[in-house]
Amino acid sequence: MEVTLLEATEDPEDLVCKAARNDYSAEFVGGQSIEATMETVEGDTLEEKKETLIGHLLDHGHFGPFEHPQITFAIEGVSRSCMAQITRHRHVSFDVQSMRYVSFDDVDPADVRDGEMVVVPPSATDPEWVGRNQKQGAVDEADVERRAEIFRDTIEDAVESYQELLDLGMPPEDARFVLPIGTKVNIVMSMNARMLMHVADMRAAADAQWEIREMTEELLDIAGEWCPITFDHYEREMKNRKNRLAP
Ligand SMILES: Cc1cc2nc3c(=O)[nH]c(=O)nc-3n(C[C@H](O)[C@H](O)[C@H](O)COP(=O)(O)OP(=O)(O)OC[C@H]3O[C@@H](n4cnc5c(N)ncnc54)[C@H](O)[C@@H]3O)c2cc1C
Incomplete structure (x- = not known):
């Protein structure tokens, strides 16, 4: 999996602060410098003022201003299972690599x-791996070897069958039905900073599946560079809070 930044709003935290100050200020924030907008906020420097305001907004659940900054990620090589999970989030915009127009006919099975x-999930080969709803009890080495063998044979056979169906003239949109749910896909997705925190609440949590959790942690690393005050506060104060929305 590779997660990269495609585009993001410049100066996102100035934008959050301007939007929030608009709510409580008699002055018009349009055309105002960020220094003027933040003049009455507590803090010695502009950075401190932003920390005060952003911390206050997040602590009080005033999330609306975080809907203005937008970010777009390009994600390479997650499973279609992970795709099914992330695309449940209705306020995220997606483009997903098509298996009607892209046929994987040049891959060596x-x-x-x-x-x-x-x-290939870690549980196919790692004896120490613990996942949800796993059969209990000790797993011996032979079991793990057999697990890896079954998994690898099955996906190799599936890809071989898929390519044979393409060669026999079946359209890619139908031949793909024989491929496993672990088949890789590339995704471009955009969301605002509020939604990114919501996705992280759901998908960086311990009960989320390892793959989407790994992807979300990478989104959060990028977000930490993009909106450092916001996501630092999120990681410190909010990420593992008890009353996050649960499915
Ligand atoms: C660990 C885990 C296990 C899961 N297991 C399953 C499963 O077995 N089966 C399954 O089907 N799904 C499952 N899900 C998906 C889950 O039920 C949600 O569909 C998904 O997390 C999207 O999140 P969300 O509901 O917060 O909505 P989002 O689309 O992310 O929307 C964000 C918020 O907007 C509001 N909102 C959006 N649309 C509406 C609406 N129509 N009406 C009212 N409010 C709205 C809600 O407050 C919502 O929380 C699982 C999710 C997780 C994290």
């Missing part, structure tokens, strides 16, 4: 065993 085209 033997490479699929090592993670080409299909995500």
